[in-house]
Amino acid sequence: MANEKIILTGDRPTGRLHIGHYVGSLRRRVELQNSGLYNKIFIFIADAQALTDNMENPEKVRQNVIEVALDYLACGLDPTKSTIFIQSQIPELCELSFYYMDLVTVSRLQRNPTVKTEIQMRNFEASIPVGFFTYPISQAADITAFKATTVPVGEDQEPMIEQAREIVRRFNYIYGETLVEPEILLPDNAACLRLPGTDGKAKMSKSLGNCIYLSDTAEEVEKKIRGMYTDPDHLRVQDPGKVEGNPVFTYLDAFSRPEHFSLYLPEYPNLDELKAHYMRGGLGDVKVKRFLNAIMQEMLEPIRNRRKEFEQDIPGIYDMLKKGCETAREAAAATLDDVRKAMKINYFDDAELIAEQVKRFKG
Ligand code: ATP
Numbered sequence: 001m002a003n004e005k006i007i008l009t010g011d012r013p014t015g016r017l018h019i020g021h022y023v024g025s026l027r028r029r030v031e032l033q034n035s036g037l038y039n040k041i042f043i044f045i046a047d048a049q050a051l052t053d054n055m056e057n058p059e060k061v062r063q064n065v066i067e068v069a070l071d072y073l074a075c076g077l078d079p080t081k082s083t084i085f086i087q088s089q090i091p092e093l094c095e096l097s098f099y100y101m102d103l104v105t106v107s108r109l110q111r112n113p114t115v116k117t118e119i120q121m122r123n124f125e126a127s128i129p130v131g132f133f134t135y136p137i138s139q140a141a142d143i144t145a146f147k148a149t150t151v152p153v154g155e156d157q158e159p160m161i162e163q164a165r166e167i168v169r170r171f172n173y174i175y176g177e178t179l180v181e182p183e184i185l186l187p188d189n190a191a192c193l194r195l196p197g198t199d200g201k202a203k204m205s206k207s208l209g210n211c212i213y214l215s216d217t218a219e220e221v222e223k224k225i226r227g228m229y230t231d232p233d234h235l236r237v238q239d240p241g242k243v244e245g246n247p248v249f250t251y252l253d254a255f256s257r258p259e260h261f262s263l264y265l266p267e268y269p270n271l272d273e274l275k276a277h278y279m280r281g282g283l284g285d286v287k288v289k290r291f292l293n294a295i296m297q298e299m300l301e302p303i304r305n306r307r308k309e310f311e312q313d314i315p316g317i318y319d320m321l322k323k324g325c326e327t328a329r330e331a332a333a334a335t336l337d338d339v340r341k342a343m344k345i346n347y348f349d350d351a352e353l354i355a356e357q358v359k360r361f362k363g
């Protein structure tokens with residue numbers, strides 16, 4: 001149906017989900033799901049993509065599929081409203097990727113900034129797996145297979161969506177209007193675009209071990225916050241401190257709301273005043289971290305509790321995923337059908353082609 005609004009997004013099962021995923025994409029997905037404004041919502045666990053840089057550790061990927069599914073449900077994704085599925089169960093995606101590969105050059109992939117940083121992060125250098133190098137193409141297949149119009153993701157995904165849009169334009173130019181160009185939907189709060197790690201590194205990432213997980217216990221969360229990187233020059237309470245590049249303040253930008261002040265830190269009317277005091281000097285890290293901890297605990301407790309409930313019915317979750325895969329596969333197969341028709345490789349259903357050839361060989 002034309003003008004449908006369709007969401008597609010997902011996560012790699014390389015670990016449990018963390019608060020960066022939550023603010024970067026997950027929280028938004030749940031809001032969009034419940035807004036009723038979208039005709040279809042597809043959320044997938046990208047196990048095949050995770051293998052592109054974890055080929056020696058397939059068991060890690062396999063184990064984390066259920067962890068990601070539990071995190072989804074705990075955060076409020078609802079399988080009656082959103083189709084939740086596993087990427088590897090949709091073989092149509094491979095076929096689409098195969099055709100899209102012809103529409104992208106090696107130098108275009110080499111210029112992709114996300115791939116560049118990820119290659120560095122993973123120390124791949126000269127030994128980049130082909131599958132990893134080409135994952136932007138398979139990601140374009142993931143998006144376009146579901147005719148997604150809207151892709152809610154963190155900022156690191158921007159070059160991926162751009163690559164998908166280019167593939168769509170090129171495909172449609174060659175074969176006629178078939179695929180839908182997706183739009184990225186970034187978090188509207190700047191701190192959420194790319195949440196830094198607890199170590200102050202640019203991105204909280206499962207692969208870097210600098211994460212606060214949605215399923216961490218209250219004690220783990222508290223310990224991680226206590227040990228967080230702050231301004232290294234803020235040695236004594238009276239010293240002036242920096243809030244820029246200080247992840248404790250970035251987390252407050254991402255998670256604090258005005259009512260948190262009256263609840264947990266009534267001496268300050270708002271975040272600006274708290275920051276101003278820190279910058280002037282006279283405000284210790286411990287106090288700010290305690291405030292952050294109170295906010296994080298309030299947010300994470302219900303998620304953790306819901307997760308525990310879902311953990312009681314693991315077979316039920318695999319069953320939900322299986323149904324999701326069936327629904328997703330139908331949608332992807334319909335798109336693949338359109339693609340094959342557009343490419344005119346549906347030889348045996350194409351009566352016109354056969355008639356044409358008959359004429360050619362008679363003449
Ligand atoms: P990996 O290290 O295996 O790549 P990851 O932590 O980067 O894992 P992904 O599964 O690659 O997680 O990303 C899933 C989604 O979460 C994407 O939309 C991505 O933009 C978003 N995301 C991941 N990390 C952050 C972050 N630190 N801040 C904001 N969004 C994030």
Ligand code: MG
Pocket residue numbers: none
């Ligand atoms: Mg990633």
